[in-house]
Amino acid sequence: MVVESSYPDLVINVGKITFGEGNRKNLQKTQREQEKARVTQAACALLNSGGGVIRMEMANNDEHPVEMGLDLEESLRELIQSSDLQAFFEFKQEEGRFYIFVKCWSSDPFPEDSSVKPRICSLSSSLYRRSGTSVLSMDSREAFDFLKKRKAKILGKEYSREVLNVIYQNLNNWDPADLVFQKDHLEHGEILPFPESQSIEFKQFDTKNIEKYVKTIIPQYVSAFANTGGGYLFIGVDDKSRKVLGCAKEKVNLGYLKSVIATAISKLRVVHFCSSKPGVEYSTKIIDVFKGGELYGYLCVVKVEPFCCAVFSKDPKSWVVKDKHICSLTAEQWGGMMIDPDPDLRYTPESLWKELCSERKGLEELINRQMRPFSRGILILSRSWAVDLNLQEKQGVICDALLIAQNSPPILYTILGEQEAGGQDYCTRTAFTLKQKLVNTGGYTGKVCVMAKVLCLSLGSNAECLEGAVSPIDYPRSYTLGNQKQVEALLQALVIVLLGFRSLLSDQLCCEVLNLLTIQQYELFSKHLRKNRELFVYGLPGSGKTIMAMKIMEKIRNVFHCGADRILYICENQPLRNFISNKNICQAVTRKTFMKNDFEHIQHIIIDEAQNFRTEDGDWYGKAKTITQRVKPCPGILWIFLDYFQTSHLSCSGLPALSDQNSREELTRVVRNADAIVSFLQEEMQVIRNNPPLNIPPESLEMLLEAEWAPSIQGSLMIMRNLTMQQIVTFVAETCNFLFKNGYSEKDVAVLASTTREVEHYKHELLRAIRKKRVVQLSDACDMFGDHIVLDSVRRFSGLERNIVFGIHPRTPESAILPNILVCLASRAKQHLYILWHGDC
Template sequence: MEANQCSLVVEPSYPDLVINVGEVTLGEENRNKLQKVQRDQEKERVLRAACALLNSGGGVIRMAKKDEHLVDMGLDLETSLRELIQSSDLQAFFETKQQGRRFYIFVKSWSSGLLPEDGSVKPRLCSLRSSLHRRSGTSELLMNSREAFCFLKKKKNDAKILEEGPFHKVHKGIHQELPNSDPADPIFQKDYLEYGEILPFPESQLVEFKRFSTKHIQEYVKKIIPEYVSAFANTDGGYLFIGVDDKSKKVLGCAKENVDPDSLRRQIVKTIHKLPCVHFCQAQCQITFTLKIVDVLARGELYGYACMIRVEPFCCAVFSEAPNSWIVEDKYVCSLTTEKWVGMMTDTDPDLLELSEDFECQLSLSSGPPLGRPVYSRKGLQHKKELQQLLFSVPPGHLRYTPESLWRDLTSEHEGLQELINKQMQPFSQGIVILSRSWAVDLNLQEKPGVICDALLIAQNSTPILYTVLRELDAEGQDYCTLTAFALKQNLVNVGGYTGKVCVRAKVLCLSPESSAEALEAAVSPMDYPASYSLAGTQHMEALLQSLVIVLLGFRSLLSDQLGCEVLNLLTAQQYEMFSRSLRKNKELFIHGLPGSGKTIMAMKIMEKIRNVFHCEEKRILYICENQPLRNFISDKNICQAETRKTFIKGKFEHIQHIVIDEAQNFRSEDGDWYGKAKTITRRAKDGPGILWIFLDYFQTSHLDCSGLPLLSDQYPREELTRIVRNADPIAKYLQKEMQVIRNNPSFNIPPGSLEVLLEAEWPQGVQGTLQIKKRLTVEQIVTFVADTCRFFFERGYSPKDVAVLVSTAKEVERYKYELLKAMRKKRVVQLRDACDMLGDHIVLDSVRRFSGLERNIVFGIHPRTTDPAILPNILICLASRAKQHLYIFP
């Protein structure tokens, strides 16, 4: 965003974006009486607010008018709003209401997709002015948002084709040039012109004539240069002649006493160099132009000067100034920079081979709001519609309270709660009430002490309502409810991708018998939303609930770091139900998760929740794992302090309150009682024990030592993650086979009964992938195969970040490193590094054990073996479960 913010700010204390634009004259007659300057200033304030809300998830424009008489907006305001959305259907995005001297414009979020009027593609953003110009015949035209979107999209595609073409190295950075045979070129080559001579060519696509202004010449040139130079650059290039009459084609120039040619030259060069340029290609070059200020002679004497500018076609996009487009950021209405505007306008879903094979799109940018991000889930898992039916199904003809177990707990813990909430629900006949001990925590906000619960009502013929139930009357309770409702509404649109008209009203209730519940029941929103904001029926409710599924189950995918763009993924219903557990009631929990069931993702999500529930800093949450690479990977997320088990045993960690342990099956008790120490630390706080959650999978036990875990019977309470979310079909089938081997003949250090979880396993179907087991190859054959296969995948869109080469032990890494590097260099494939730097653009070469808890799309396992055959199947599972899509094993 640019530093300059307009004077418009978002007003606090509303569960929606509400922008106060001050006093505005309304009504056609009233506005016609205004001076043009005042009318334009008022209109600009309204349009900026409207543009910002359209681009930021929707909201409300609030204005004051001079009297209480009912009036319309005024034709100029309505026309400008129609131009902003490029549609005659004003009510599709704007509805108005008047309450006394207050006038409200309710703004729905903009969304991409097709315009219903003509089927054309809507741009990703709304803009008051694109600042992109083009030539059309003899005219210079300003592109509207739709034209700008199509222009930028074509430029981006052209650049991509050029860069990926067979001769892209030759073509990089080369501009097209105007042909010398152009009729304007001979005149351009001259060093002087005659006053009154008629140029032998007319205005055209490539030629523009302009007369000099009679005064303020430099200001005039500063005004016309950006529009005409950018228009020529964005089209086919051309010539701008200043000092020539456009009708007669006569050379008039500018009298010498009225202009300083050197000063004029500096001004023109400075103005052109200041034009914003955005590149999609790698050239990053500036506008190519030739400027000539030539003498204009009258009867052989110097009369004055004329200006000639030759502009070459530009490779990408040239703007006359920054686009006039607005967005809400940190409660301020801010203008978008040129680069940010272009980035948002041309943003598309990731287009990589592994996504198309391994994932399915749940939410696309092509039909979503401007701030939305794409959402993907692995093939074979539940779609958002299935998850909505499973978690938040809408019953026919009555209200349903969910989760039922939480509703039972709350009503048994708090006398009178059931009666209080039921009273609120009496007007509603069909819908769903979604309960939470804190909807704020569910939305990644901090929990508020004194809140008994929050209840979200999604009901037919009503806007969504968020109820907050307090134990005691609390002045801050209203702020908490308002902030939570605000976050929910913003998330439904900007994260969940909801494209309908939506608001979330906020109501506060108090259970204390000393307080009057009625006193707090009024909705905080003073404005009454239009009827179109109510959910009309089951279809509308389910559409909103599917957006809610993305809000609640979505998390930042590990693909985001890999692709360089923000991508969301979805938890499974099983993961969500575990994540939704009350941390205050589940201070200690053992989670047994099958290979590829998402234990590390869950560990990260739980640490984020701990931070919000207990209002604690990152330094008070400790994540412990066995290996340094996984420690580094989690540490880079900046959600906790991360350490290995050995470091934990040696340290004191006096500031730690909560501990999450991952891959605990590979821990050892050789350096001390890590479990006892963790339990002591989390129980030492004066205000009660902290969180101790332990994630493990006995199928991936990679040693025969004592793990230090308590007996299986003492691992209580215990939960199980049985739905596999990582591996493609062939890899999953291989895992099933090897896990059955372990279940039939477990090593002595795996507790009896711990492997029965395999009977509950759920495997996704339909995820394509590769499993190849290549036996009896020499080291040279293996490394050649790895290099050839990597090159094959890189040519098809994969990157070094997708690949891991895993060997048995850390000692063997050096043994294979030299041979692999030699083969890679022959194939011109990139270098190798160990797993401690997972985010680097390189192939990982490390041991199977050190890669525990991490994953890559393509995994090569070279000679996976162990000194004790009893745990060889475990090592093979550790290896295979790291591969998401393609697995090659060289036994």
């Protein structure tokens, strides 16, 4: 079967199929079953993947249209568990082809019981249960109901391991089957003093192939007992007369029989909703059977204990389309899709939710208990919502959780490990700040309040701190989120609050310019600092490394309650150092200054543009690591931002070997540059990847394969060659004059040459040419905030940006790094890039 990609829908081509009742009856059974399996599998995959079309070539050559065939129709009815095929399928025959149009799966056929809504369809659930003396296979509706109830019992602690043990102990106390299980021998023909029941099954040995027979019955019976309170499977007893028959000793290998049973049970699929995650617990007993005082043979008994969650005989027969392939679902995937928490109330981020629940016993139950009254919304977890809002973290807070749900005002929960003073004040202050930001930053226009509620894990599942209830003010009903539209509007405002940051251009434009973090950047910002004390962050050009460095320093200040004098920012060039220093969030120095001084009070270090560092003044990395690790047992933060594509020298950088950079993250989404500039960057970066300089580890360049180039603003790229010096300065002057007339200012422009010597070479002529059109000032990049055009070298402008960049003859004595220099140059320009080459290039 092939998932075809040339259609605006999911279209599965299952090949040749025979149609028509008479034609299908003439097929050999094997072929008929194979064709039916292909059609059913494709239908199931489409039902579970949003719907689509099954395309088939008609193997028969009938001149007139024919019916599908009863066996094919019956397989589709079995799949959807309904006699109404039209509910999900429509059929069309056309020029030797047959099409089945498949609707997306839903619970529409089951309106009679809205509580039973299987979320996926399956040909078989592979779930079994005991009913009286029978083993029954659960269909999708029964399986959904079983899993839903079993999970609810687990969450409600009604089926804990302790309860299961009590149940089984009680079972042993009154069940006579256990008395037989304890025996070492029985008599041939002896009648057992109990019949088959829900917990007891009698089977005889199949003497033709004992091991194969046992291997066949074990999955169904053991899983059924495990799912229905436990029980005993007696092999070697007549089910009607209850006589012990056993199996003649010469016909069975006991060691091999036990191995077959153990292997069959080990292959059962288990799905857990609890945290203990045990396997299927069972015992196998071989009982000697005597006849006339002589050992005749053996009786085999498998004692199965009740299982806490769900046991599948094998993976369900259910499929989905994933990445243009039809994939079968594992039991765990199937169980998760079937009964995951109602998507109308989600817990996110899921990874943090799982991490928190694994760290703190009882946290999942506590939060789930609080969420039960709510639906149609989202619970957003954070280790500290205060830090997310640029407030200080509070010690003792396990996490904060913001509930945004329909028919409720937003509620901020603070969960403490132990009850302590100040918890309610912290939660209230955080909720107030969030409310202010939702309106002032996020732009939410509806009536809104954020309730503050403190929970204490140590007080148990009903815990609520004694400091206060949700809010001392009884807000009007209009402050609740009355419908899904209001929920979505508030979530949109929240996205802006969480992802918003002040642009680097804000200071230059004397106004607040709001940009948004990418999801990659936000995930990096959200990392647990105490668990990620040393981290190497690779970022492609334009992916926002310097922005993230500043955001992380703000977070360090709030998480560790430290001032700017405890945080050190290190870069290679003075212009970037000055730029960061003006933010007043840290001490900022160049690498050379760092190597000259002691920095006794520094606890945390952020290093930016590290690919351009060198070891000429000593081991900067070793010194930085020593400083951040001198406070034991709680070392400081050392995060290093770099981009090997922008390496502008051939010397040793002093970075540890790639294999020693144990903790690494990547920023691969490029968002800063205009589309035309991005295309140029892609070409030059590919050149570097194909032929990297010797001081760049080739493996570090593989991240280019993961690059995402976000659609950007309109811009331009112009490359001009064979120019004289006078032509270059004239072009710069005339282009600037044109841009200034169209709304740009001197603060938007940077003119970058290859070296500081060439900067001086061009400065006088360039200033004279520009001033013929307009009175302007030129200055180097050390003063990024003045009203002037920046004139500096490509290397000294590293880490900075302007809307318009002129690159004057960006050559380098080392030809091996010319592509790197071009990447450095191009990545500095947001909208317009002009590369002007001398005639001797």
